[in-house]
Amino acid sequence: MNSPTYSTTAGAELQHDLVRAGFYPQMVQDVLAEAMMSQPVLDHYVHLETHFDHNEVHRHITVMVLSEKVLYIIHVDDQQLDDHGKDVMAQVSTEMIALHRIASVATNYVYHQPQHYRTGDEVRELTFGMSWNGTRRIDLEPASCADPQCDADHGLSGTAQPEDLVIRVSAEADGQRAVNKAREFAVRLRHETI
Incomplete structure (x- = not known):
C-alpha cells in the first residue's frame, strides 16, 4: 500500500524500523496506514518482544505512532495452529487515542x-x-x-x-x-x- 502516511522522513523511519523488526512488516504497515487515514507520522516507537513458554517461542510487536492529535497503537500477536508451525494466525489490534485523553x-x-x-x-x-x-x-x-x-x-x-x-x-x-x-x-x- 502506497500511503501518504509514510511519505515524510518520520514515516520512512517508521517503515525502516518495521522492516528491521521483521515481524510481518508489510501487514503492520498496511493496517497502520488504514488506521491513520493519511495522517502524517510525527514520531514512533516499535517494540518487538519475545518470550518463551515451555518449548515454544512467542513474539509480539507493539507499534506506537504519534500524529498531530492522535496516538495510534498497533499490537500484533501470532499463534501456531499446528504442531509444525506451518499454519499460523496473526491477530492485529488497533487503538486510536486522542492526545488530550x-x-x-x-x-x-x-x-x-x-x-x-x-x-x-x-x-x-x-x-x-x-x-x-x-x-x-x-x-x-x-x-x-x-x-x-x-x-x-x-x-x-x-x-x-x-x-x-x-x-x-x-x-x-x-x-x-x-x-x-x-x-x-x-x-x-x-x-x-x-
Missing part, C-alpha cells in the same frame, strides 16, 4: 553504577507507561473478617487500577538504541500531551 505518561529509569553517574550517561533500562482510562486491571480476593471463628461469606474486595500500556526496554535485551528511542518517544509524548 492521555492522563498520564510515566517513565522509570534505571542507571547502572549510579555512583559514577555523569551528565549524558545513558539509561540502561526504561519502563514506559501511559494511561488514558481505556482499560483497568481489577484484582479481587475474598473479603475477610477479623473474627477467626467467622465462616460467613463477606463478598469480595479488591482494587481497580488503570493499566492501558506498559513497556519495559533494557539495553541488555533490546539494545541501547531501543532504550534511547523509547526515552525520546516518551519525552515527545509527554510534551505533546501537556
